[in-house]
Amino acid sequence: MPYFDAASSAPLHPVARQALLASLDEGWADPARLYREGRRAALLLDAARETAAEAVGCRPDELVFTSSGTRAVHSAVSGSLAGRRRVGRHLVLSAVEHSSVLHSAAALEAAGGSSTEVPVDRTGAVDPAAYGRALRPDTALACLQSANHEVGTVQPVAEVAEICAGAGVPLLVDAAQSLGWGPVPGRWSLLAASAHKWGGPAGVGLLAVRKGVRFASQGPVDERESGRAAGFENIPAIVAAAASLRAVRAEAAAEDARLRALVDRVRAAVAALVPDVEVTGDPVRRLPHLVTFSCLYVDGETLLHELDRAGFSVSSGSSCTSSTLTPSHVLKAMGVLTEGNIRVSLPAGTPEGDVDAFLGVLPGVVAEVRERLGAPAPAAPSSAPRASLVVDALGRRCPMPVIELAKVIGEVPVGGTVTVLSDDEAARLDIPAWCAMREQEYVGEEPADRGSAYVVRRLV
Amino acid sequence: MPYFDAASSAPLHPVARQALLASLDEGWADPARLYREGRRAALLLDAARETAAEAVGCRPDELVFTSSGTRAVHSAVSGSLAGRRRVGRHLVLSAVEHSSVLHSAAALEAAGGSSTEVPVDRTGAVDPAAYGRALRPDTALACLQSANHEVGTVQPVAEVAEICAGAGVPLLVDAAQSLGWGPVPGRWSLLAASAHKWGGPAGVGLLAVRKGVRFASQGPVDERESGRAAGFENIPAIVAAAASLRAVRAEAAAEDARLRALVDRVRAAVAALVPDVEVTGDPVRRLPHLVTFSCLYVDGETLLHELDRAGFSVSSGSSCTSSTLTPSHVLKAMGVLTEGNIRVSLPAGTPEGDVDAFLGVLPGVVAEVRERLGAPAPAAPSSAPRASLVVDALGRRCPMPVIELAKVIGEVPVGGTVTVLSDDEAARLDIPAWCAMREQEYVGEEPADRGSAYVVRRLV
Numbered sequence: 001m002p003y004f005d006a007a008s009s010a011p012l013h014p015v016a017r018q019a020l021l022a023s024l025d026e027g028w029a030d031p032a033r034l035y036r037e038g039r040r041a042a043l044l045l046d047a048a049r050e051t052a053a054e055a056v057g058c059r060p061d062e063l064v065f066t067s068s069g070t071r072a073v074h075s076a077v078s079g080s081l082a083g084r085r086r087v088g089r090h091l092v093l094s095a096v097e098h099s100s101v102l103h104s105a106a107a108l109e110a111a112g113g114s115s116t117e118v119p120v121d122r123t124g125a126v127d128p129a130a131y132g133r134a135l136r137p138d139t140a141l142a143c144l145q146s147a148n149h150e151v152g153t154v155q156p157v158a159e160v161a162e163i164c165a166g167a168g169v170p171l172l173v174d175a176a177q178s179l180g181w182g183p184v185p186g187r188w189s190l191l192a193a194s195a196h197k198w199g200g201p202a203g204v205g206l207l208a209v210r211k212g213v214r215f216a217s218q219g220p221v222d223e224r225e226s227g228r229a230a231g232f233e234n235i236p237a238i239v240a241a242a243a244s245l246r247a248v249r250a251e252a253a254a255e256d257a258r259l260r261a262l263v264d265r266v267r268a269a270v271a272a273l274v275p276d277v278e279v280t281g282d283p284v285r286r287l288p289h290l291v292t293f294s295c296l297y298v299d300g301e302t303l304l305h306e307l308d309r310a311g312f313s314v315s316s317g318s319s320c321t322s323s324t325l326t327p328s329h330v331l332k333a334m335g336v337l338t339e340g341n342i343r344v345s346l347p348a349g350t351p352e353g354d355v356d357a358f359l360g361v362l363p364g365v366v367a368e369v370r371e372r373l374g375a376p377a378p379a380a381p382s383s384a385p386r387a388s389l390v391v392d393a394l395g396r397r398c399p400m401p402v403i404e405l406a407k408v409i410g411e412v413p414v415g416g417t418v419t420v421l422s423d424d425e426a427a428r429l430d431i432p433a434w435c436a437m438r439e440q441e442y443v444g445e446e447p448a449d450r451g452s453a454y455v456v457r458r459l460v
Numbered sequence: 461m462p463y464f465d466a467a468s469s470a471p472l473h474p475v476a477r478q479a480l481l482a483s484l485d486e487g488w489a490d491p492a493r494l495y496r497e498g499r500r501a502a503l504l505l506d507a508a509r510e511t512a513a514e515a516v517g518c519r520p521d522e523l524v525f526t527s528s529g530t531r532a533v534h535s536a537v538s539g540s541l542a543g544r545r546r547v548g549r550h551l552v553l554s555a556v557e558h559s560s561v562l563h564s565a566a567a568l569e570a571a572g573g574s575s576t577e578v579p580v581d582r583t584g585a586v587d588p589a590a591y592g593r594a595l596r597p598d599t600a601l602a603c604l605q606s607a608n609h610e611v612g613t614v615q616p617v618a619e620v621a622e623i624c625a626g627a628g629v630p631l632l633v634d635a636a637q638s639l640g641w642g643p644v645p646g647r648w649s650l651l652a653a654s655a656h657k658w659g660g661p662a663g664v665g666l667l668a669v670r671k672g673v674r675f676a677s678q679g680p681v682d683e684r685e686s687g688r689a690a691g692f693e694n695i696p697a698i699v700a701a702a703a704s705l706r707a708v709r710a711e712a713a714a715e716d717a718r719l720r721a722l723v724d725r726v727r728a729a730v731a732a733l734v735p736d737v738e739v740t741g742d743p744v745r746r747l748p749h750l751v752t753f754s755c756l757y758v759d760g761e762t763l764l765h766e767l768d769r770a771g772f773s774v775s776s777g778s779s780c781t782s783s784t785l786t787p788s789h790v791l792k793a794m795g796v797l798t799e800g801n802i803r804v805s806l807p808a809g810t811p812e813g814d815v816d817a818f819l820g821v822l823p824g825v826v827a828e829v830r831e832r833l834g835a836p837a838p839a840a841p842s843s844a845p846r847a848s849l850v851v852d853a854l855g856r857r858c859p860m861p862v863i864e865l866a867k868v869i870g871e872v873p874v875g876g877t878v879t880v881l882s883d884d885e886a887a888r889l890d891i892p893a894w895c896a897m898r899e900q901e902y903v904g905e906e907p908a909d910r911g912s913a914y915v916v917r918r919l920v
Binding site for chain 1: 493527
């Protein structure tokens, strides 16, 4: 039963499992205590810190273990902002950061600070020059992920770090998706990561703060982990996290090449075998194991269920799979299609055969979902074309507004317009994306009594 | 090699170990995902929540898992204060709470709020009526531990909860030390606990918030655990924590009786076998497995080291064992001796023979440390007594000021005084405590050029 959602959480690496078991008997005591059980726990913790620091590329005393990657990000942002409060309360981040960064920015704004989101191009990457222009004299902190968690695009971290260093602004890199594959390049100031993304156990994050970076931990004082991560240390899990980081790094070069080729195969095959599909993200500057694509006229939740029934576990950024019914902010910022979205992220060791099996099943599953939803087949022009048409898709959710649009576009003459009335959040993204894919003209959005009216002009 | 510091961290319970191993393969995926690995993880998480809620005595939807007991306390305090901000920003707590509560109170004060510490008696217990008097119209939250972590005294939680309920103030109970022994009685509003105290793994805390209690989680938004505990859930550890809580509860009645008798034996034997010792805490209303005592004329750090060399792991609240060189705030609040302090907390299953071996070794170790430090033997009165004496103990640390005092008290006549000059923080507590133990009069403390002058009048 192939699991293709490593970007969400990876199964425990065998080395992590082994290290966890071995340290359950040695690492349960309080490392701050003076007796032998405490000293033994402290030795394990020190050794894990050395290992993790080597993998990160920092000094051991610059690195602390947190209880999750999310906590590492929250602490990194709040500690940096407090440490540089005199400079100002402005934060720069990319528009495609992880929710832990976005929510930290929202918390800053709720507390009276401000933030600037740097846009991304259609591949999901920021432009370093644009990033630099967002820095202000009152910018306390800049945040940039090393690679995007939804589409795999690698960000120009080293270039942005140089620009930030030149402006005297510390750069926090969220390295959650990439740290297992290699160290983050460039002169970053802070780094956060999460062990369960590289096959370590849950419950362990990393926070590195370079010497010289102003940092003032927030929240009640706690002496553990240099005052940067409150609560009793989970040493067996920390030992397992460090051991598995070293193990995946040892395998990284070979596995990168192997999975990169498999993902290239998926990118090519999906584009070739599934009609009306958009494969997203940078095809080259990307994580080795991750590919995302969106299928027109398909509902993401049904697609996930059908793939799950067929034995494949994948995730989706479509609005129908989100508890808030809003599509992925990453796909939105990239301006790509959000409907029928599927992210495939291969765990290390994924056999080639599993990928081929997925490619064997996918086209049929997509076709079946489309058929069930009444998606349009290439339509013959209507006998009596009308110059314009209005489609009422109010109350209908993604992908129905786009399906209704596609069904009737052939009924207006070239030059004629179709207006889609929709109150679905995804339509705002997916109707322009459909136009781009279909080479039709997206005229624009107009207010309507309910929802919005999206106007499309037929060009072909 | 007997480990007698269960109050700090208990070794992993066999059931916890088993549950952890069993769920490593089932519980690593994201429980929010729709595919089978996610559903399996969600089922494990739900089952663990049911088990833990049953042990706590609350509804499953009132309970979340945090990454530690400390985090549970921090979140409980900040969430309650924010939820009741309109009422006011005043916090009531006992003077002997865990540092996580004290530091939360300090954070409140730093942010412009205020707090009242309710004093304790010489056994370490609060008086419910005095606790009630500390409540004010602007009190947003009251905090009380179920039992003290340093001396084992059980607090009158049910009575205090009634008083708080009557005043409309929510009561947060820090149940870290007692939850493995039984549910917390009474009408509490919030409860925090920590799994590694009952033989669960590190990395898991509990936070229960009764329905109807106003609560507004602080920090950046995170949707996991009802928004009350940010970060990816550590499901294998949560499963192990819940399983071991159920297991220790099943054994609690029998183990309570057995350990209680062993601790009674320690209390009696220490008082009988070690001269100049004070056994602290309530002898009856106490945790079953914990006893603390202080030995005059002994330095706690040396005592810990010697006991460690003899194979016994215990902890101490003496100033010399603290990184800040201040004695335990608990012993200080109780007004008992802090020097030569030893806490013995027996893990479940401690064999009787280990306790007897400890009692066999202890008197010799204490005597040896005393001899090395030049502690006084009962002195014959000097031939030419002087009406008053000044002892310069400046720059000398606990237990030296008390040793110097004891050495010369025989040199002044009954009615004469000894003035001890000391700049050691522990002297402020230990000189009055020595007077109480020795039936001498503690006259008081006077400012001096350096440190303080502590005046003692010889009565016997």
